[in-house]
Amino acid sequence: MSGVAEAFAEDGPLARALAGFRPREAQSGMARAVEQAIRDGRCLIAEAGTGTGKTFAYLVPALLSGKRVLVSTGTRNLQDQLFQKDVPLLRQALAAPVRTALLKGRSNYLCPYRLENVVDFGFRAGFSEHEADQLERIRRWAKTTRGGDIAEVDDVPEGSLLWRSVTSTAENCLGQDCGAYDDCHVVKARKAAQEAQITIINHHLLWADWAVKTDGFGELLPEADVIIVDEAHQFADTATQFLGVSLSTRQLGELADDTLIERAKDAPDMGGLADAATLLKNELAAMRAALGEASRRDAWHSVAGHEAVNTGLRRMEQSLLALAAQLKLASVRGKGLESCWKRCDEFIQRLEAFLAEDTEESVRWFETHRRGFSLSRTPLDIAGEFARFRKARQATWIFTSATLSVSGRFEHFSRQLGICDADCRRWESPFDYRRQSLLYLPAGLPEPGAPDYTRAVLRAAYPVLKASGGRAFLLFTSHQALTEAASILEGKTEFPLFVQGTQPKARLLEAFRASGNGLLLGTASFWEGVDVRGEALSCVVIDKLPFASPGDPVVSARLEAIRRRGHSPFAVFQLPAAVITLKQGAGRLIRDVDDRGVLVLADPRLTSKSYGRVFLDSLPPMRMTRESKAVRAFFADPQPAVSP
Numbered sequence: 001m002s003g004v005a006e007a008f009a010e011d012g013p014l015a016r017a018l019a020g021f022r023p024r025e026a027q028s029g030m031a032r033a034v035e036q037a038i039r040d041g042r043c044l045i046a047e048a049g050t051g052t053g054k055t056f057a058y059l060v061p062a063l064l065s066g067k068r069v070l071v072s073t074g075t076r077n078l079q080d081q082l083f084q085k086d087v088p089l090l091r092q093a094l095a096a097p098v099r100t101a102l103l104k105g106r107s108n109y110l111c112p113y114r115l116e117n118v119v120d121f122g123f124r125a126g127f128s129e130h131e132a133d134q135l136e137r138i139r140r141w142a143k144t145t146r147g148g149d150i151a152e153v154d155d156v157p158e159g160s161l162l163w164r165s166v167t168s169t170a171e172n173c174l175g176q177d178c179g180a181y182d183d184c185h186v187v188k189a190r191k192a193a194q195e196a197q198i199t200i201i202n203h204h205l206l207w208a209d210w211a212v213k214t215d216g217f218g219e220l221l222p223e224a225d226v227i228i229v230d231e232a233h234q235f236a237d238t239a240t241q242f243l244g245v246s247l248s249t250r251q252l253g254e255l256a257d258d259t260l261i262e263r264a265k266d267a268p269d270m271g272g273l274a275d276a277a278t279l280l281k282n283e284l285a286a287m288r289a290a291l292g293e294a295s296r297r298d299a300w301h302s303v304a305g306h307e308a309v310n311t312g313l314r315r316m317e318q319s320l321l322a323l324a325a326q327l328k329l330a331s332v333r334g335k336g337l338e339s340c341w342k343r344c345d346e347f348i349q350r351l352e353a354f355l356a357e358d359t360e361e362s363v364r365w366f367e368t369h370r371r372g373f374s375l376s377r378t379p380l381d382i383a384g385e386f387a388r389f390r391k392a393r394q395a396t397w398i399f400t401s402a403t404l405s406v407s408g409r410f411e412h413f414s415r416q417l418g419i420c421d422a423d424c425r426r427w428e429s430p431f432d433y434r435r436q437s438l439l440y441l442p443a444g445l446p447e448p449g450a451p452d453y454t455r456a457v458l459r460a461a462y463p464v465l466k467a468s469g470g471r472a473f474l475l476f477t478s479h480q481a482l483t484e485a486a487s488i489l490e491g492k493t494e495f496p497l498f499v500q501g502t503q504p505k506a507r508l509l510e511a512f513r514a515s516g517n518g519l520l521l522g523t524a525s526f527w528e529g530v531d532v533r534g535e536a537l538s539c540v541v542i543d544k545l546p547f548a549s550p551g552d553p554v555v556s557a558r559l560e561a562i563r564r565r566g567h568s569p570f571a572v573f574q575l576p577a578a579v580i581t582l583k584q585g586a587g588r589l590i591r592d593v594d595d596r597g598v599l600v601l602a603d604p605r606l607t608s609k610s611y612g613r614v615f616l617d618s619l620p621p622m623r624m625t626r627e628s629k630a631v632r633a634f635f636a637d638p639q640p641a642v643s644p
């Protein structure tokens, strides 16, 4: 018996050490497959249904392998859970004294150099007194922290703008030229990762590592024999944020601010430097105005011909060139100014790359929000990038998630990443969906494009919500539908409402759980990674099939590229991507062997269109009904689900 099989055996070390551990065939089956993939150096794509216990199924073979392993997660929540809970538990249970490390993106760590700058010179460069209190708290914490993880500071909100001033980016970090290098938390965290056998990272860091390597900068992540990607359904999407080039008002504004701080420190006599930095800020504001008041995300060609936009862009470029010239003169005064000069040069190159001719391989797009904007050129072919990434990394890749397959097949996932040499395996959830759940497809709803569609969904869902006594998630595919539903329900339902955006996500979930009969209304961020076990969540209502908006410039360009290659964008991309998202949303309902609940899928296309079958075939094996009385009977039945 292999070490892994032994670990999961009925009388094995996990059963002996972990209270409540029960051997599960799916879990040990997946663990053996991971063990074999690591041994053979073969890529594995592993879908494990909810409740399989997949984190143990890959952590145990990773811990016992003796190889260097990177485990990448889609969310910081899972990253923290693995490092703080699962890995220590298994290390102890297996008596495996393996060295492990947690590595987050650099924006999660305090930068002592920038903190000192802000404290000493920030106010002179225009920081408001209003932030003094928060800064003082950060300063006190900075004296005592060992890891420098900003999550340790719970009395300064995560979204505070101050964090940007006291954390670093790849562009503004001084690296080995930094006077605070020996105290640097990023450096220490990376060193710990270099010395660890198992390092827990996230997809952002993994793709950023590749983007940095492509740019030719220094090593970011340690070498690894094995890379395990959990929450792998998010992996290709995360790539979009890191590949290609982008430039934002945030980056450029920070460059101007840092220039003012470094000037105050090392070159107070250079008035031209301050003028150039201030001019850049003014031109950024003018360019923002030229892009129109409304917040939008659109293809660049939609504004590329506008006179005001072209003028704004030209003036922005000129102000960057002027700042670079001033910084070049000032660069001899100090390492900080020299670093600003290099950064300014890098931004000029990015702007040039953005302005270069359109190609069929990439899409140019822009996004505006209240105060700023970003310009991006994104490659359309993630598969090509990933092939180069794999070749450079030379590791065994293992991908896992509860939602990778569509109608039992993995083409969508593997095609996106260009993987054609993987073993694809599925392990069903151990939950008894036929007993524990019911899928309700209400009859008579209008087409999703109808003006009164959201009202009709609520009307159809209401008898279910009455029967479940609230305790429901209402998940929407757009903010517009969410807002409309909230305004329809406000003051007209006996159930307390918890609406996304009215308070932070964790607090909203806590209040929903505590209410015992609430309705939680949410969009994208509540479709996955949310775990409400037990009776607190007994019903999930989904308004529409979650097709990605073809109005999004990157999605639209990808669809066009698929069409150019002679394929159907709907069959190849839109349908499978929507199936994966629906599986995630539906997966919120049953989280444990004792959970019971009803899933309401309101979209009539599930039965009126031929592709509806693909969605239904991809869901867990639930009983299905079109009768609301069957739903009432389900909730009236006091018989609890039986543990398998």
Ligand code: SF4
Pocket: 111, 112, 113, 114, 168, 172, 173, 174, 175, 176, 178, 179, 180, 181, 183, 184, 185, 186, 187
């Ligand atoms: S090396 Fe970079 S991140 Fe570290 S303290 Fe210096 S500037 Fe900050």
